[in-house]
Amino acid sequence: MDLDHAAVKEEVRKKMTGETIVSMIRILVFPGALFLFVLAFFYEWVDRKFFARLQNRYGPLHTGPHGILQPIADFFKLLSKEDITPHASDKLMFILTPIFYFALPLTTLFVIPILSQTSLVAFEGDLIFVIFAFTLIIITVFLAGWSSINRFSTIGSIRAMLQMLSYEIPMGLATVGPAIVTGSLSISSIVKWQSHNFWLILLQPLGFAVFTICLLAELQFVPFDIPEAETEIVAGWRTEFSGRKLALLRLGKDLELVLASALITSLYLGGPQQFWLIPPIVAFLVKTTFAVMLLSLLRAVFARFRIDQMLSGMWKYLLPLATLQIILIQAGLGG
Amino acid sequence: MAFLKEALKQLLRRPATLKYPYEKLTVPKDFRGRPIWDMKKCIGCALCFNVCPSGAIEMIGKGLEAEINHYVDRCMFCGQCAEICPENAIRMSEEYELADFDRSKMLHEYKKHS
């Protein structure tokens, strides 16, 4: 029987385009890029308002209701500013690093379940991909600082690398904890496992604490904002960036905040769950907002460490704690 | 962790800062704001012109017909002119919002008969 090639091709093309359009929308619009931008701006607003209220002040007020449009206003203001590329800098790297810094957290977020219990791109081992992406972000930070030939950004980028060496291992161990218990390396399955049993924060509180502290170091929030210590090295590795590049860097940092809080939610707080009528995305949003507020609270309560104190602190205290957590899991305590 | 308790307590308290253009602080009684000349009392003795440390007062003419030009951008609100004026013609007002985009608005002219 000879198939009508044209009809089959037509059939495949219609089905293919239908499906590609749906997945295109899902990647680009709803649980994908556009939604994540809005989420990034929203969480920056939550962070700034909560941080301000902790310090007994109002925070952004006049742009939109309760200043909710302030992050977007900042973003567009920066876009309109002059974009200076230093003469002596390594032009190619100087232009590429902000784009990488912004793209990495965005792509990593596709791996985390937001809309339902399975993320857009779910494959066995996406947890390892997330850890790898975090390391890549810091390498982009290093290249950004190194390529803008400026004394302060060089010192800042070296400090960023030093800092990464110290917190990568405890963070890796802290993310591996849930994977061992659920027996799989895919975040979606970890989320599914938690919806049947307890949240992992109850089972592995120590792992949760280590993971949050390492995320603070990853986000370069106050106790660990040594690479961009405002009073010591001006703006650290970001000193030379301005205009559109700085806008991208700030958006990248907001996306990183979304990524960090989304990771805390999916690994330790059970991710998007269906509570009788409420759709899972609402649960996800509530939990991530709580995670952002937790990070903001920690940011408000500490002074900044010196780089050598941070290194010795991580190696002497956090690493043993992380290994202790793994030992506890092996001993069957972790769930 | 003592500081954590204090930080969380702040969440319940009203912020200490002020929504400035909409909420304004009331200024205490004898606040040293912009000096205002009362030209009826002024006898043109030029004592304020001579004592002003930053040269913010300019006299035009002499005696009873004298007129005063006061440059608010030069004035530092020390109140020395109000203190030295024999006729108490100068009063330190409560105005402190004196910034402006146009410097010519910084000049306050006090005519004799107006």
Place this chain on the structure above:
Amino acid sequence: MSHGSIIKVPFGPQHPALKEPENFLFEVDGEIVVDVKPRLGYNHRGIEKAFELRTYIQNIYLAERICGICSDAHTTCYTQAIEELLNVEPPPRARYIRVIIAELERIHSHALWVGIAAHEIGFDTLFMYVWRDRETVLDLFEMISGNRIHYAMNTIGGVRRDIHAAMVPKIKKGLDFLEDRLEYYLNVVQTEQTILKRTAGVGVLKPKDAVNLCAVGPTLRASGIKNDVREDDPYAAYDEVPLNVITHEGCDVLSRILVRCEEMLESIKIIRYALDGMPEGIIRVRVPMKVPEGEVVSRVEAPRGELIHYAKSNGTTKPERYKVRSPTLGNIPALCKMLLGGYVADIPIVLAGIDPCFACMDRMAFVDIKKNKEWIWTMQQLRRKYAKK
């Protein structure tokens, strides 16, 4: 030490750690500071030359504007010097009011510094809290003198405004609130781990170096040397007011913080004593315009240390020569000693340790321009061009 790895890191004149323009050229080997070269004068406004062009009354307000934070210390020192030249004695009530204003200013200046020190080590929340509580002192100043910072309370021969009986309860209420807030901060500074880690054992200044390099004020007292102008060379009403000088033996940034916090509590006690013990009577005496020939050295304990004014008069209405040495200039050599051997990351907190007030320290010559490209209007040209429109 291999010479190759020494890099020169400029610090200032524009730098977030420095609230005012100053330039320190550091030679850094890795993260360790090897050498420091201070380069001052960016905030120099020619005040000593300007003193010679104005009358004694106008110079009160020039002296006041040498520094934005410790303005009362300069006017007290100036008016004392001229009163000594005229050998006029301010009335007792005026001397008590001068003590009250000086101690209130010490509280506001030290509170400002504790906030900045917290900001230098990245503790912005403490910075916000301390500056919020400092507002009570500034509100008291606004009530008493009509202005938050430049109080213009002192004049030659006494004080311009009286502290009426109606104000006393308000002042006392403000002081009670401040006292328990300051006790809380003193406790936070001693228990909060992150602060201790960044300040204990940092920027050490041994007592021998402190004396040799002629350090002054809290920087000296934090190295264990009991030396305070209010007690050793009492002026205004300090001989009638009980005062205990606070010293710490720690010789590091932490003990400087402790000295300043406890000095604030001490100032509160002094103000309460002065408010109760203030005699009744007039607050100023009339003084002639012309000052007879003579010279005088007048000393005051400013919040940052011993402040010296040297005045020389020639019988006219304008001083012949007027020299101001502010406490920060006295502490710069000690600062350079402290910075050697420390980390790059510690530079801001050690530098803030001596509570530098560069506005005080630079008093001479003109606003100078580093880059030759910009052009600049002088003040007169600006006024002539726009004011006439």
Place this chain on the structure above:
Amino acid sequence: MEKENEIVEKLKDFLKENLVNVTIPKKRRIFVYIKKDALEEAMEYLVKDLKFKHLSTITGVDLGKEIEVIYHLSYKGSIMLSARLAVSKKNPNIPTITYIIPGAILYEREVHDLLGVKFEGHPDLSPLILPEKWPKGVYPLRKEHQLKHLKEMTSEKRGERN
């Protein structure tokens, strides 16, 4: 006043003829006039034996033909002794005292910047306060320079005008 008189007596019999005149205007204040070449030994004596350890500052005063340099020393923070000496404007050279009191390092540089007094043996007499492009030989605090004159003179140095 007995401590002040005691110090003055000790100083008199140490310096003998180099001590030109002494005045004690009020409590805790001593003004001493010494000869230029007796400076170093007087300082040594004051700091080591009489315990005037703290040098508050060094003041420069322009007397027309001469420049007067005044060292303000303090004894345990209370008694303030101002030792002064005059030096002619033609060769304003004074030995440095930084090896006796290290704290004098910046004060001497300031007097050098503003009045042109050269301190021989000072480790680093580079300009402390004046900008790099400041014309050589112009010392702002000297009486012969009027403010207007100084402004015009330095304005050419600021490159093109408005």
